[in-house]
Amino acid sequence: MVWRSDFDPVETEIYQKRLTKVTFLVLIVFGVLFVRLWFLQIIHGAAYRAESENNRIDLRDVIPFRGLIFDRNGHLLVDNRPSFILGVIPENISNLDGLLTDLCRLVEIDRGTAKTKIQRALQGNPFRCVYLKKGLTRDELARIEAHILNMPGVTIEVKPQRHCIYGTLAAHLIGYLGEIDREQLGRKEYDKNKLGDFVGKCGIEKKWHRYLNGTRGGQQVEVNASGRILKVLYQKEAEPGANVFLTIDKDLQMLAENSLSNKVGAIVAMDPRSGEILAMASSPTCDPNDFAKGMDKRVWERLVSNPYFPLQNRVISGQYPPGSIFKIVVALAGLEEGVIDPYEKIFCGGSYTFQGREYRDWKEGGHGFVDLHRGLVESCDVYFYKMGQKIGIDTIAKYAKRLGLGRNTGIQVGDEQPGLIPNKAWKLKRWHVPWQDGETLSVAVGQSFALITPIQLVRFVSALFNGGILFRPRVTKRVEGDGNKTIFEFKPDISGYWDLNEENMELVKKALFGVVNEPRGTGWRARLHRIGVAGKTGTAQVIALPKDRESVEEEDIPYKFRDHAWFVAVAPAENATIAVAILVEHSGHGGAVAAPIAKNILAGHFKR
Known part of the structure; x- marks a missing residue:
C-alpha cells in the first residue's frame, strides 16, 4: 500500500511568513490606536472634557422687527436700525466684580444698575442674556472685541433698534420705548414680551404696542464658553410687527414745531370734518x-x-386759563338763554365797577358803544x-361743559387732563366757601378758576364751524399687517352734538371772521390773502398786575408772571378744512404772538 501526502513544506513556509506580517501590521495598528487613545484620555483628557462641558446647546430668542410708523401720506417717520448690544450670560461669569471693573473701564455703564440686573438674572434664569448697553459706538465695540476672550460671559449681539428718522419730530405723539418693568409683564398687551425687552412707554408706541411689537422667533444653537454661537441647529423666524399710519402731516408737523422754536407752548391742528x-x-x-x-442716567x-417739563405733552395735558376765547362760550350761552340781545349796544369806558370793585378792560379808555359783534x-x-353778570356762573358752566370744555376729549393717546369749569358747587366743595358774584365776571373773560387744554379748544372751534359736531380727536388713520392687510381703519367718531340754534351760531361765526378781517379786529395778524380766516x-x-404797573413793558415783567398768548382759528371760514389752537406760555398778547403763528400754520397747510 502506498501512502500519498499533499503537504508542501515550501508553501507552508510562505504562508507562515505572510501570517507573521499581517499579525505584525495588526499589532502596529492597534498600537497606534492605543497610543492615540492614551494621548487623548491621559495627556489631554482634562482639556477636552472642559471644552466638551463648555460647549452646550442654548435656546436664543430672535427679536422681531418692530412695525414702522408713517404719516398720513405714507412718509416714513419711525423705522429700525441695527444696533450692537453689550450683554452678559450670568451663568458663564466667574468673577462678577472683576468683570464689572473691566467693562466699566471699556465702556460707560452704570456699575450699580448692571450688577443689580445680573444678580436678579442669577436668581432667576442665569442662562438668559442680560443687556447692559445698547447702541455701542464703533470705538466701544472695538475695545470690547479686543478683550472679550478674557471676559467669560460677555457677548455682543446685533439687534434692531428703534429709530425716529426726524429726531424730535412729533416726539410727544409718537412716544418712546423703555425696558419693560414687572408691572407691565403682568398685562395682556405685553404677553409677548420678556424681561429685558424694550416696549412702548407712552404715545403711539404704547397705544399700539401689541401690534407694533411683532412675534419673537427662536434659535436652537450650539455655543462655546464665551457664549458665542458655533452652529445654528434650528431656527423659527420672527414675525415683524404691524405698521401704523398716523393722521398727522409730516410737513405741517415740522412747520408747527419750527414755529415753537425757543418757545414754551403747544400747537394743534385738526380737520373739523373728521376730528383727525x-x-x-x-x-x-x-x-x-x-x-x-437705553437712557443715560x-x-x-x-x-x-x-x-x-419737556416730557409733558402740553396739547393734551397743559391746562391754562382760556382768556378771551372763553367769551365765545359766554356769547353762545347768553344767546341761547335769551339773556343777550345781539344788537343791544353797551358803553365801554375802559372799566366796569361792580359791588365796589373796578374791573378794567384790556384797552385803556375803552371801546365806546359795542354790541355782541x-x-x-x-x-x-x-x-x-x-x-x-346777567347769565350767572352756573349757566355759563353748563354751556361750557355742553360745548366740550372742562372734560376729556377722548383722544387715543397720552395722559389727557380735563381742565376745569368752575361753578358754585365746585367752589363750595373745593374751598368750603361760597361763590362770589365778582368771580363770575372774571370767568366770563376767561380768567380766574377756568382751565382749558389746547386739544379742547381746537375741538371746540371745530364744532362751531362744522355745524356743532363734537368729534373724538384721532391720531391714528389705520394699522396694516403683513402684505399691507388692513387690521384697523378708523372712521370719524362723533362723541356729541351741540344742539344750538343755528342763527346764534352764525352770529358768533361772523364775529370771529371779523376778529381777523375787520378794522380793530384783535386777530388781524392771522389774515390770509384770498382765504377767509376766522379766529x-x-x-x-x-x-393780576396792580393798576400802577399795567403800563410796564412785557420784557420788564419776570418771565413766570407774564401772560400766556392764545389764538384759535379755522379756514376757510365758509367751509373749514383746518382748525388750529396756538398757546405760547408767558409771551404776551394773543393777537401779537399767537395770531402770526396761526397765519404761518394755515398758509403752510394751503400751500400743500
Missing part, C-alpha cells in the same frame, strides 16, 4: 432716540429736572363782564 389731528406740537420736547438705546435726570371783534372785556385771540393772565 393734522399736527400736534409741544415745546420743549425730547428725542425718542435717546430712549431707544444723567440725560434722564436733566429731562425730569428741566423746569419747562363788536364785543367779540374787539374783545371788549366790559361787554362780557356785564353779560357774565379769536386770548390773553390769559398768570397774575
